[in-house]
Each structure stands twice: as C-alpha cells, then as structure tokens.
Amino acid sequence: MSDERDEEIAALRARLEEIEGRKPEPVPVALPVAKKSSGFGKGFFGCFGVLAAIALCILTLAFCSAWNIAEDQRLGEIGQSRSGWRPPEGFVLTAADRGGAVGTKWFEPTREECGRGRATCAGLEVISEQGCSRNLYVSISLLDANGANIGWTNDTAQGVQPNQIARLVFRSYQPDIHTTRIAEINCY
Template sequence: MQDGDVEIGERRVKIVRPKSAGSEGSTGAFLLGGLCLIFILGIVGMYSSAGDSLATNDVTTSWIAPPGFNVYKSTRGGGVATQWDEPTPAECSGDRASCFVVNVVTENDCPLSLYMSITLLNAAGQISGWTAETAQSVQPEERARLVFKTYDRGIVSARVAEIRCS
C-alpha cells in the first residue's frame, strides 16, 4: 500500500502507511499514548469516587450535629447525621402503607443529591427488602426529611444501609 489519496464513493480518503517501530516519532507516540491512558484512568477514578458513601461503623468526626442525631463520618470527609422520626398522616397515606422517616443533616453540601437507602426487617429480624429516597441540592446544615414507604405489612423495623452525597 502506498501513501496517497483514494476516492471511496463521494469521499476522498488519504492513505498513510504507519511508521515502523524504529522510525522517528515512535517515542513521542508512546509517551502520548501513556499520557492519554493516565488521563482516562484519572477521569474514571474521579467519577467512580464522586459519590460520598457512608461508613456506618465510623462515627468519628469533630462536627457537632443537632441534638438527637446520630453522627457518622463520611468517606469523603465531613459528617452526616441521621434521626429517625414518626411520619405524619399525610406522609404515610394509603391502606397498606408502612412508613419510616429519617431526618438527615450534612456537614458539607450535597450539590446534586443526597441518596439514602434503608434495609427493611420483618418481625423475626430478617431482612425482607430495602427502599431508597433522595433529596436534591442539600446545603450544609440543611435538614432533609426522607420518607420511606413500603406496602409490605410484615415490615416492623428498618436500619440505615447507605447514604451518598454527590
């Protein structure tokens, strides 16, 4: 194959033979390829760690939450505090609805969303399911009230499973 222009249909395509491994520019191409790989891996790492998950067993933080809240340290830094509350009749309407309400306060903002999931437990203490809720654009120290609704009449309690701030 020789270098040159070739017409394919209505398009004109330039054919260029690749340089051999020992030719000029191979070191530059190798370095450029390496830099591109590092850039791509950095972008992937940034998006995979963009969410702020909650490590529920790590409750060490210097942030002081409102009274009655359980404080957790988030993996991204800063505190997240939760408080279980009773649902109002308007929040838990429906014949078969069971509801759980969690008030959440964050030390740092969640500019996109605050995500929380809870594990649902039956009377025997067995996991019977889960449910999740979100709040959009939560500011620092702002309270978010998340109402979790289930129609499984066998659910008697719940526990925090995950909190993410993004």
C-alpha cells in the same frame, strides 16, 4: 608440566638466594578479586530484601486504610467528625458511604407525609456537614420480627445545603415489617 617446572625454578631460586645470603623474595601470585554488586537488589538475598520492602509498604498502607475505616465507623461513638463538626442534639453522627459525615435521626411521619393506602412508612432526618448540593440518597433495609432482611426502600433529596435538615420518608407495601436500618447513604 609447567606447574612442575615453576616449582623447580622457585626451588632453585630459593637455594641460590640462600647461598648468596639473601632472603628469598616472595613470588607474586594473582589472587582472585571478588566483584562488587553494581545494582540494587542483585543476587538471591537482594531480591528477598526488595520483596520484603515491598511487602512492608503494602502492609503499612493496608493498616492505615483499615485504621481510617475503623475511625469512620466509630464516628457515632465519638460524637464528632474528623473536622470537629457535630450534628445537632438528637442526631446520630454517621459516616456516609460517599460525601463525608452526616447526622441522622428517625422520626414518625405524619399521615400526609406517608400518603394514602396501606403503606408502612418510616422517616429519617439527615443533616450534612458539607451539604448534598447534587443529591442525597438513602436506602434502608426492612427487617421482620426475627431480624431477617425482607426488603428495602429508598428516598432522595436534591440541593441540600450544609447543615440543612432533609426529611426523607420511606414507603413500603411489604407486609410484616418490624424494624428498619440504614443500608446506604450517599451525599454529593
């Protein structure tokens, strides 16, 4: 009822102003004002923006981590560590599981180093860029003629100084050992 009355009043004003020769004044109308978002990530699309930013950060960290791992695995191909250290001639640069870069070189142990009995022995010389003042631990996998893993053995050394060669001898009584490969190196 008040809408009809307002329309009627507005029409009468317009008629009166027309008679008096004045231009009709516009009737003020209240317009709804949109509220501004007062916080970061408000609303449906804001949440997606925040989630997208978080996902981008996670992907960036994963990419950088994968790049460092791949770079460490290529140490042997490159021939030097990130710091520029290179092992002596004949050694292969290897990324240790713990303790930085080391150089490794297989050797044939003497009878004295291998010990008595029917043990199968393998020797590995290890040199470290930073030294292994507390412990040098190396484990190797034992492989048969088909490449199947048939066991493992390990050896340790303590107090290895930077650029000092440690001679490790691995013994096993496992029959049918054809070859070995390094499984783990920790130098700390």
